[in-house]
Amino acid sequence: MFGKIMMRFWDSMVAPFTLSRKQVVQLTSVTIATAFNNLVGFVVNVVAAKKLGVEGFGVFSLAFSVATLAGAIGDFGFNLAMIRLFNKYQANPEKQTMILGTALGLKGALFALLAVTSLPLSSFLAWSLGVGSVNSNLFAIALITGGFLFIWTYLQAYLQAYRSFKQLTGYILAYCGLRLACLLVAYKFFPEDPLAWLAATYTAPLFVLTLIGVAPSGREAIAILFKHPDASLGIFRELLNYSKWVAISAIAYTAMPYLVRFILAVRGSVEEVGIFSAGMTFTVAFSTLNTAIRAVLFPQVTAFREQQIRRYSARLSRVAPYYVAFAIVGITALGLLQWSLLGKEYREALPVFLVTSGALATVIFLGLATMLVHTLMKPHVDAYTNIFRLMATALFCLLISPLNALGAAAVYGVVLVIGELGMLLYLRRIGRETVL
Template sequence: MKLLNFWPKEFSYRLRGAFLQVVASTALNNLVSFITQALAARILGPESFGVFSLSLSLAMFVGTIGDAGLGLTTIRFFGERDTAESKERFLNAILLLRIFVFLILFLLSAPIGWLISRVLGVEGLSWLIVSSAIITGGLVTLWIHLQSVLRSRQNFRAFSSTMALYSILRLLAISLLLLFKSNSPLTWLVVTYILPLALALVFSLGRGSKRIQKVRVSRLFREDLSIVRSALKYTQWVALSSLSYTAIPHAVQFLLAVRGSIEEVAYFATGLLFSMVFSTLNVSVRTILFPRVVGLTKKDEALAYLEKLRSIVPYYVLFSLLVVLSLFSVQEVLLGKEYLRAQVVFLALSLGFMAVIFLGLATMLIHTIKRPEVDGFVNLVRLILASILVYILAPEFGALGAAVVYMGIIIGGEIWMLWYVRRQLAQ
């Protein structure tokens, strides 16, 4: 809780309550994701789970492409609008752009799905599964928009309730799958992701329909498009960064499928699955911290923030190691001996994520000093290096080699960016 003292004392009580709400809802959502994929791994087996993991990986990557960094940019620009009306117009313009992107992805999902399935040639990865993954990615772009709007308004209660709703819908979906004993990767993708996402979006966006109705078509073409264009000038670097960074684990999985085997994809995906617990802390803290951190205007405030981070290092390391050891000990019990090789992959990934997530809390100051291009180029270099090394090492070292390469490159990039931020603040 020391990090929360970064805010002024008069806000500390409210923000601590918001932090706990966000942590609880994010933890619930990640727990449901964990349960979903753990059950899928157990029921589908390594080969079919590998297909499911590839389709899910493709869906998340398409979602990142569709988002193109607009989620972060929305938060960054929302606070700069000077009136409530201009803020709502800004959000509505971004929403209409999101809807347009979703429609394009939906219409192109079938032909692109056929093309990708033919190019990859991975057994079991049919065009229908790939097309469904693309549609899922389109829904993810709308989901990211909803979250960014709530974070922009700092409406953390609504953020938490929306996450909880999505989690409950997914739990109901899992219950249906277990009831009907489905062992189809396509069915698991549709029931556990597409349907809950669509229902959560309809309900959540429906509640905000009064705001959405304020948009006028004439104003959109005269004024609101100029708002979008100004945001896109900034988001080009954010897009490069988010696309490159998010593409790395997806590229690793696809390279493992092409250069290794579908079973190696399953082991890598399982390692990522059990490392998911770290994203709970990461998402929760960044949800609260990011709007505040990017608003810092003085170098001494940024340096004070870094000092706060350094003061909690021992607590963070102790907590993280306990989590890693606990998950490692229960992994075999949950998944069985089929996934024994995934335990070593999990250790490599989780220990790496320990460092990456903590360093990331410091390196988001890149956006405070308004140098998103640095983050973008670093992540592009990461993607290129990871792809080359995994392509070379995958046939011999499989999922473990891919995990070590992935984490080594990510940690190296974070360390360099932290050095860059400190150098800029020292000037």
């Protein structure tokens, strides 16, 4: 039953693009590789939760939150802006290369700044979150990991822009393999050290991929910048003009669950952070399909014309029942898995999962329609929506007293859905006949 639902959903999603056999194979390969990568991340968090205990896993989750936020801030929206402008200049390959080089140069400068400031920032973070100076080195590694994250996402965006999905699949699988190998090292030699878990399962693999993947692919892109410095400045302005909205949106959206963790650490306890993070671990596992589909669809959807938008929106309406069935089966299966894997210590994480996964499942589907804000060149709509989400999440989490993991999850889920519905209503207002 589940397989049939999934196949109908999948077929309905790819049909609007009249993909060739080769493209279908590429799409499937990216999906499978992404699924494996998310599965590895899921395993890392589950094993860490069991080995580190609630408090240790709470500290690990805070460090990973810092890494993820640093990655989102360092990305500064360049990935989506890069793909969008790459599509815009399809008739000018040299300008496309300059766009890629400008984005990489900016990210390289941000990484250098992050490396220089990581030590003083890490001490401040450890003190602010109340986890003791002994964890300052953990947060320093977390900041550096965030730098590697935004370099890694550049490589993915680079391959998406060229639609080199075979290479993208290879790099994602390589990342999976490196993480598994390093996970075994951390499990055997440093089973109760949060710093070792972070370094082994994120920092070290990302460092290797940066050396192997980004250096060769970015050489030509960087070289062409020096040949045309005046044109490069124009590209920088255009890239920044678009990316500033994407950056605001991505940073605000990414920050939401991590801001919840920080507020829980200050107003609740590290144990509540651990419970919330355990529930979110299974919620994030549910987003595998979303990650894979967006990797392939975003470069194509952002190049749509009006007639294509109309067909795409109609297809989304027809596929909705299959998605609902898929979501219900997936949430039920993951809920049972969480109950059986994590044991009594994390029983309170199950309601957190049910609330957040239901909200995320809704937002994932609506997001396939709201992605059209980039097709219509209106990234500011996404940005304003996510600023509202972030501020509302912070406000309501601060107002709830006492704040626990479930209350924080409810705030996060409700605000997430309201924001997506608001963006969808805006799209319908400006294009009633073309948008879902």
